Each structure stands twice: as C-alpha cells, then as structure tokens.
Amino acid sequence: GAGVSQSPSNKVTEKGKDVELRCDPISGHTALYWYRQSLGQGLEFLIYFQGNSAPDKSGLPSDRFSAERTGGSVSTLTIQRTQQEDSAVYLCASSQPLDFSTDTQYFGPGTRLTVL
C-alpha cells in the first residue's frame, strides 16, 4: 500500500503564528513517531505514539509543541507561537512492531517549515 504521507510538504509562516503539520501513517501501523531535522541539531526524536498507550513526549523541546493522534491513525503536530529556531524539516515515521526491539520505522517525505 501507500507509504507514510505528510502535509503540507512546505510551510512558510511568520514568527508568532501557530502551525499544524499532518502525518498519515501506513495503514495498520500502530506506532507513529515524529522527528525533527535541522542543520544545527541533526535528527532529533520528538514524540512517539503506540496504540492506545500514553504518548512518549520526552523529545518535545518546549511546551509550544504538542501532538495528537486521532483514532489511532492520523497524527497532527502543532507548534504554537512559532520561533525562527523552529525552522526545520519535520519527519513522521510509522512502524508495526512485531516486537519492540525489531520494528523498522518507515519515514514520510517530511514537511519543511520556515519561520520568517
């Protein structure tokens, strides 16, 4: 079937505005991850959803960042009051772990966020 999809592919916003980034995981994948890729910090984990369990938010950089996953499928990453340092590519991944130690994460194409 289709891979992980993300929208929009590019987003330009002004400092202080809120943005929402969307991720559609591979159908049937119960685990979903958000990562951020920036020039200064490389690839960083942000948040992880697994089934109906409480999400692991340990990677979120500030309380301006939040994410939800509705119905165990689509996820939205929201950044409030955007700052220039939020400019990055936001990558979503999903997996269907046979067991937690061997699952492969499949990545979407990312959303490039530019905060002016």
Add this chain to the structure above:
Amino acid sequence: AQSVTQLGSHVSVSEGALVLLRCNYSSSVPPYLFWYVQYPNQGLQLLLKYTTGATLVKGINGFEAEFKKSETSFHLTKPSAHMSDAAEYFCAVLSNAGNMLTFGGGTRLMVKP
C-alpha cells in the same frame, strides 16, 4: 544513554571505488542498528538493519554493514560506488524501550565521475 557517531560528515569517492561510511555506537545493552539513506528533498529510506544473528547484514542497492561488538562499530560498505549513491547516510540505534531512534550526524556521500 545511547549515542551514535559518524566519522566524516562528507565522504567523496570516485565512481567504481569502494564506499566506506563509518559508524560507532554507544549502548549499554545489545544494540539494534540501522542505516538509512536520504536523497535530496526526500524522507529516510531504510538500507539495512542489524537486530540479532549474523553480524554481516546485506541491504538494498548493494550495501552491507558488519556489526562488530568489540569495536562498537557498524560501518557501511559498498564495493563499487555508482553516481546514484550520492546522498546522505544516517546510522541509528534503537532505544532500549524500542520507542525511538538515535541518529548519528549523517555522512554526505559524493561520487565523482
């Protein structure tokens, strides 16, 4: 905490030459290791992974990697580089809880004609 170090942010090889991209990891438990490739303006594509068993892992596009516990390494190799191999390569280790990947800083591979 786990960490991954990729030696060399940029590697340049001639077409047909051996490709060697270095990855060293730090982990308190047996690691699960991955190599991903990223082409311009695209997401990450899995090249290969090591979980358990055979330490020499073969992946897509002719790449392979060898897990060496004694050296805490998982270097990526390809015998003969193609122009199409030009991309950025990331080594990663899966967390103990299996809920996140920790990535190295990436190595940009350039292939000269």
